[in-house]
Amino acid sequence: MLRLPRWKHESSMSEIQQSGTKPSTKKKSLGAADKSRSGAEKRRLIIESAINVFAEKGYHGTRISDIAKHAEIAYGLVYHYFKNKEEILDTIFLERWGEFISAMRAIAADGRGVEDKLLSIAAVILSAHRTRPEWVKVLIFEIQRTQRFADPERMEVVGELFRVIADILREGQARGELRCDLEPDLACYIFIGGLDIVVTSRVLELIEIEGDEGAYYVRMARTVVDLFINGMSAVRQGSEPS
Amino acid sequence: MLRLPRWKHESSMSEIQQSGTKPSTKKKSLGAADKSRSGAEKRRLIIESAINVFAEKGYHGTRISDIAKHAEIAYGLVYHYFKNKEEILDTIFLERWGEFISAMRAIAADGRGVEDKLLSIAAVILSAHRTRPEWVKVLIFEIQRTQRFADPERMEVVGELFRVIADILREGQARGELRCDLEPDLACYIFIGGLDIVVTSRVLELIEIEGDEGAYYVRMARTVVDLFINGMSAVRQGSEPS
Amino acid sequence: MLRLPRWKHESSMSEIQQSGTKPSTKKKSLGAADKSRSGAEKRRLIIESAINVFAEKGYHGTRISDIAKHAEIAYGLVYHYFKNKEEILDTIFLERWGEFISAMRAIAADGRGVEDKLLSIAAVILSAHRTRPEWVKVLIFEIQRTQRFADPERMEVVGELFRVIADILREGQARGELRCDLEPDLACYIFIGGLDIVVTSRVLELIEIEGDEGAYYVRMARTVVDLFINGMSAVRQGSEPS
Amino acid sequence: MLRLPRWKHESSMSEIQQSGTKPSTKKKSLGAADKSRSGAEKRRLIIESAINVFAEKGYHGTRISDIAKHAEIAYGLVYHYFKNKEEILDTIFLERWGEFISAMRAIAADGRGVEDKLLSIAAVILSAHRTRPEWVKVLIFEIQRTQRFADPERMEVVGELFRVIADILREGQARGELRCDLEPDLACYIFIGGLDIVVTSRVLELIEIEGDEGAYYVRMARTVVDLFINGMSAVRQGSEPS
DNA sequence: GATGAATGAGAATTCATTCAT
């Protein structure tokens, strides 16, 4: 399954570039500046720290004290801002996924052709992993297992991604760009699945990349879309799959 | 990510049929019958129980006593057969994944064309989920996400699936069945990813199936392979990327 | 055990009437009005709030923040006025019990007969519960049971009630109104105990009152005194308690 | 309020005698003897320890580890036998109060006159405090405050004591032994209250006893009943109930 | 005076693992 963070939508592949995380810009001599942090800032700091620690140790392997240590605060303070560990994960999910889906919707809404849209989507998803791999780890690996049982409505939210992409496909069929004998609701799975597994594999470090990482992602995005659109067959099958 | 259980390879889709799990056929008046279980049987019973409980509660959420209760044995006994909780999960993985990879290899080795092989693979994977959804849950959700960090060699084992499928694709290219401008190492991801997400979605209950469940899986397998081979494009692009 | 609040002594039963507590007359648009509260007023506000919250949740179950919330102030402010939670309870006890004992002493000092005095005492005690049940709850259930071990001198203060009543009894014996073969020091226990348990039972809601609550308390006060003076025996009830 | 433990009913005052608690008969060289303790015994040991520690420190002031230390077991074991601290208190209440009420009922059912019955009740209650003061402390001071809010049905159970005694009074009225112009439902409060406060005062150490403690209790029981039956009035003590 | 963010000691509870029987 795929779910990703902070996805500014841009139409090209250009966004696949470096960024990095520096969670706690430690100890800048903070006369008044630091104490004036609003509660919201502290809250954000905790979330950022949590993402990083969750990514490193997994949700269950993370102690509240780990998060506090990473954020360089007293761990009681975490409870000032969050009811418990689960609420932190919850917040991460809600915020990040919301942003992600918005980006997807923006892509779906622009006027371009299906192939361009899918390319954009692939680029966003893959670049997201490139720039914020911890977020992706957390979103992919930690959130669902924990909440799957607890919250069916959260799954509903996840399903939104599928709906957005299925709609793009449906539109492509309507325009005659895509074949109509495959259900968009199924086809979208294959597309998402292709991207998902690439990301997952990167997270799991199954894929080793030599050379330019950015180039790899670009190639991968192109490949996924090309394959999705044109198929793997050498032969051009004139006839519909009877 | 995909990894699945007890996959007797058969070449057609026919294997997608019911089976079911009844791990502890409780309270059969077991005068001597039960006591005579050999140690190996007890061990197996524990594994079966563990799979079911892991599937239900997740690895971390499962207590040894839960497994023991499900197996209807004293929980101290679990430690006779396994060093600790992790070893149970380990055993599940090793056994099931080994069987699975064997099935995949058998498919890869038979003499048929690429499309047939891929169809078999899709069938095996999807039917596996159909007949032993708990296994799939455990393999997908629990094992890797638990042990990922601990055991890199285990990931190597997972990678085997990709190699087997990439080899099938390579063979297809060599035979001229598949286009050659896409790297098999990348393409295999898209294929596996398509299957994976279908299974995952079923596990997560994102997909609702009306009517015949078996028919759904057959259709899905066909769709995945069709899409993978022929692509989504409405246009038949005549010329090879020469 | 009995210990009660704000006991203006009046000689009759008439004081058993309604009153009620509305501690925080919330949100009166308090531009300056509220800010101009003197420190003493704030302190009092905190005490009133504490009584109510202690009554509802018990001392141990009450957080400083609960008190602050009830008083509609910042909880840090509580620490301006009180060293800690215990000091709040302490203050409640000292103020209320002091007032109560004063009322008892006034009754003891007036010139009437024993029966009248006891009737007054019963009336004061029972009406106190009627008008300020939270105070009684706190005094009965929270204070002693919390501080009992910590502070023996406080018990001394509680004992004062017994001495006052025993003195009334002694005086009655000296006047020939009461029999002399029972020690006043023991007898006073029975009298106080009778009242105490009535109050306690009301607090615990063991007694359900139908109809007029005030009438119930009057009847109860009369019954306690009548029984204490005349006994339960059928024999020798020469005159009815007119 | 009064509620008391292990009250073997005997008709005279004779039961007011010493006993004491020795909860953990420590370290008797226990080859097999000790390990063979059944779970029930350990459970009982924990309860006994809990009573003592609760009595000393109060429910809220008692840590599970205190109980475990007193019982000389690992504190995890407490959780083997009880879900949590509250369940321990619960168990104490249910067991002890049940026994107590049974004793009361037995007294109520025997064929003697009202005064004798009341004397028995007084004796049981007072001697209970004498022999097991910790139990009384716990029952009186700890249980209700904790559970008052949680469990209204428990209060119902407490009310049973009142009903039993009110019934004795009603019977006395029917037989013509007691005056009929006082409601038994109210009168029983005064009787119980008298006993209660004596016990409470002892617990609070408000009363100091010089000389023989047993004699004190006997005198107290007689006084309470005498006063309850005959009243405090000097007038009309003419004839004993011959 | 007033605020509420920050701190951290303290207590409850869980549960993998050991071990005597």
Next chain:
DNA sequence: AATGAATGAATTCTCATTCAT
């Protein structure tokens, strides 16, 4: 082999109290 009592380290969560503004 089988049992389940016993252990205690590890962790979460609470909340009184302090403190900078």
